[in-house]
Amino acid sequence: MKKVKITVLKTTFQEDLAKEYGIDDLGVCPILNEGEVYYGDWAKPEGFCDEAWKAIYQYVFALSHGVDNLFYYGDWIKKPGIAIVSCNDGLRPVIFKLETTDIESTSDD
Known part of the structure; x- marks a missing residue:
């Protein structure tokens, strides 16, 4: 599993x-805040919003487990290993870029 x-x-x-x-x-x-970077896998990164995590964790989980094809049959994001997602706050949504890395996850993280 990767971060x-x-x-x-x-x-x-x-x-x-x-x-x-x-x-x-x-x-x-x-x-x-715009520009902040976090690393996640099966667990929410420290300091990350709980509600935003609930909205994006399934994409983080899929990418961390090696999904290397395009989400939704290629009719959403054109680059493999990437997802553009948002939190579920309808008044002030935050937009995230998720991307696979080569950083191995450990149980200590």
Whole structure:
């Protein structure tokens, strides 16, 4: 099993939805920042958002276990070993790039 590199590509904010449904002064995700990098496999990386992990872990798990073909029959991402995914916060979703690495996972990680 290999580690998967998790890069925070974008922190977004749906202003129109937040204005109607969100609390006052809601803004972009307060936990994750663009450019941050984490490494995961079967376990959530330290400091990573619990809710974001729930939304992306199945892709991390698949990539860490050697999925080397394209997800969804090649009609989503054009590069093998890559997934672009987001957390499930509809008002301030965070977009991630997941990519396979050659870093071996150990039970100590």
